[in-house]
Amino acid sequence: MKNEMKIGMMSRWNAPCGAAVHAELVGRRWIEKGHKLTVFAPLEEVKTREKDEPFVVRNYSNNYLDPKPFIEADYDAFVHHNISEMPMKELFGIFPKIKEKAKTVLVAHQGRIPEDPYFAKFDWDAIVCFDERWKRFLVDIFPAEKIHIIPYPCHPICHGDKTDARRKFGLPENKRIILIYGISLHKYLCHLPRIERLNKKYPLILLVLTSVDDWFDLFEAVKHRYSFIVLRKEALTIEELYTYLHASDCLIYHTDSSQYAVLSSTVHTCMGGGRPILAHNSNFVECFDKEVLKYKSNEIEEKLMDIFEDKEGCKMALKAAREYVKRNSAEVIAKKFIYLFETLSMEKEGKR
Incomplete structure (x- = not known):
């Protein structure tokens, strides 16, 4: 494996929704490959029966965000799984501090331009969407060269009797x-x-x-x-x-x-x-x-x-x-994200 990456991810977690499924499938593969993951998740949400792991920090709700965990956690890549009812205004307030230490990646789950006025204000290093349908409207907000298509991950093959x-x-x-x-x-x-x-x-x-x-x-x-x-x-x-x-x-x-x-x-x-x-x-x-x-x-x-x-x-x-x-297995998609993080880091260091 290449150098360990330290990843911070803001997403729903252990919850019955598409953003949480994506985050869990990919995030757990990162951990299996030796990367360090910190998950920032909502304080209260409808959860599955999975128990939160030690790397999960619950520190925000729709209109509230405790900035301390975001600022103090150690990560060099920051992934935001954007869904409705996120504290975007509050996140925007600390976003410069996040960008100081990490490359920032938005995963755009919503299939349209969100109504939240703060959505378009963020200067993400990269925006990830699932296919061309998302890219067609995202280019109206973000530079096309920053938009990357990485398919939605699948649970690994697991047959049974x-x-x-x-x-x-x-x-x-x-x-x-x-x-x-x-x-x-x-x-x-x-x-x-x-x-x-x-x-x-x-x-x-x-x-x-x-x-x-x-x-x-x-x-x-x-x-x-x-x-x-x-x-x-x-x-x-x-x-x-x-x-x-x-x-x-x-x-x-x-x-x-x-x-x-x-x-x-x-x-x-x-x-x-x-x-x-x-x-x-x-x-x-x-x-x-x-x-x-x-x-x-x-x-x-x-x-x-x-x-x-x-x-x-x-x-x-x-x-x-x-x-x-x-x-499109979770392992394959997890590798695509790691490659994106590495590419962004190399660009920052002037190696490309």
């Missing part, structure tokens, strides 16, 4: 299992009549996992009508999520298109599990080609039948997903 996984979680071994999970499960209700029809031909269960009280209560009421629903209230660790993936025959991901640039952190997280992902054909998955099986709402029954019958298209999707994960 279906029977063992089902036994671990007490799930039936003689039925098909369709998995849905997350914080927006109300969007899946429209599929229940079609899944019910499919249940007559292929005995199945719809495994519903959520930590959101409202959605748990909603499906608790609905499952009296749709008896194939198995409902569990859980805030999952990544290991538990992958075991549930291994227990399942497929994952359904459903969300409608946004008018802004978007992608699915859920799909990037789950592609390494070795199970087909059936995704609603929206711009959340337009960055994928054959890696996921896309559907319109009236096609979901047919697509699920193809998965249950292990049709050729499903095999091709799994192969394409494996290749995508290899190209």
Whole structure:
């Protein structure tokens, strides 16, 4: 390994959101490679069941920021994962002190120009976005030469035995299992009549996992009508999520298109599990080609039948997903960031 880098990263952490998933996947790879990481995270947020590591400092909220940890921590690269509800005004006040000791990198998660007036005032050394859709609007604010495309990271490939996984979680071994999970499960209700029809031909269960009280209560009421629903209230660790993936025959991901640039952190997280992902054909998955099986709402029954019958298209999707994960694994993306940090440091020292 080249010289150890000391990295400060401002981001949500151990939280169910795309910025946190990105930060955790990449940040933990940096640590594995011997780099030093300090994470500056919000004081209060909805968290997963993962426990904060010793390198996590919680020192800000929407309109409050304790500057001391930012100023006193030792780092030579500073990464800011920008999402809504960040204390940008307060960060701007200490930004000169951060720039004195570190190269600064913005990771632009929001798929449009944020309304916060401070967003465009920062003089970042580099801006990272996920693909050309982000770059098209970022060039209206920042110099094009400062904008770098680094794809969103994927969880590493991690396959598992279906029977063992089902036994671990007490799930039936003689039925098909369709998995849905997350914080927006109300969007899946429209599929229940079609899944019910499919249940007559292929005995199945719809495994519903959520930590959101409202959605748990909603499906608790609905499952009296749709008896194939198995409902569990859980805030999952990544290991538990992958075991549930291994227990399942497929994952359904459903969300409608946004008018802004978007992608699915859920799909990037789950592609390494070795199970087909059936995704609603929206711009959340337009960055994928054959890696996921896309559907319109009236096609979901047919697509699920193809998965249950292990049709050729499903095999091709799994192969394409494996290749995508290899190209964009957390380790690969972490290396791209390290190369960017090193390049910025060399430019600062006049070596380029």
